[in-house]
């Protein structure tokens with residue numbers, strides 16, 4: 001019988017821990033925290049360096065943009081973007097072994113796919129990366145309208161669905177085409193951040209024209225907005241950084257700039273349509289597998305280097321909920337932020353009329369201590385979460401594993 005208010009439990013891990021401790025042992029730890037599903041990273045968009053408290057080799061840097069699982073090259077034969085397999089775990093199928101262990105232990109295994117952010121692909125195939133208003137290609141974010149990017153992603157989805165008996169296909173980085181909140185010169189003002197986060201590549205121009213959206217006109221206006229931003233000194237912006245770090249100017253800006261507002265709306269519709277396409281493909285190959293997706297919080301900035309804002313990252317709980325079985329809000333902050341953002345996410349999902357599982361991701365690393373776990377998890381459940389996910393299994397010290405197990409059994 002489920003305890004802890006009936007909430008389902010998820011946790012996540014990078015494959016290095018499977019290699020270090022052995023998939024059977026990792027899955028046993030996951031089962032001890034009464035987790036229903038373990039999400040294993042299938043590929044990471046940037047080479048994070050990990051310091052892993054329980055791994056025999058504590059310090060490890062991940063391979064950027066390589067598949068942490070064997071790939072079926074024939075599925076990518078028609079695609080420009082070619083997959084690259086892991087060198088660190090060559091000849092091993094860690095995810096496959098984890099699935100075998102999970103079957104015995106009653107733990108579902110999900111694979112986490114980083115969709116529209118991939119440093120390796122963006123650098124190897126610059127024509128597939130986001131093109132900013134000045135015509136420069138990004139080194140990380142991929143254009144979600146680029147046909148090669150979509151072909152590669154659909155081939156990858158088919159590859160993992162045909163290879164593995166997954167519990168959930170777990171989608172991440174949708175799409176977060178964002179200009180950071182800060183640059184070397186200081187704070188980026190909100191109007192520049194808005195237009196600087198849009199893609200104006202030929203694929204987007206074609207897709208927009210087909211949808212009756214004037215992206216050319218929006219591009220011309222974006223360049224004027226860029227020049228207006230340049231006329232305000234960097235030191236002036238920096239002195240106002242407390243006011244400029246939020247979305248202060250953006251409501252009025254969008255009320256006045258309908259062309260830019262239309263582009264933001266169109267992006268949301270394109271991503272919702274993409275998710276629908278993913279569902280269709282999944283249903284033809286593996287109808288029982290669930291589709292999950294991770295979104296940044298609606299209110300607090302996302303935790304990664306770009307400090308993403310949901311609305312600017314083309315993420316909408318309301319728009320995406322109908323396409324998902326499990327919607328994950330990644331709230332790597334304290335209890336009060338969890339209380340606020342989980343409530344907001346829940347309300348948006350309800351307003352969609354759809355009822356996917358709503359899972360709140362909680363931090364179980366860094367400043368979070370084992371004493372914080374019960375409070376964080378209870379707060380998420382009180383705010384309406386059907387499930388909680390603890391991030392992430394490979395970074396947890398033994399007392400953290402114990403604290404999660406205790407909460408799960410309470």
Ligand SMILES: [Zn+2]
Nearest residue numbers: 143199201204
């Ligand atoms: Zn584009």
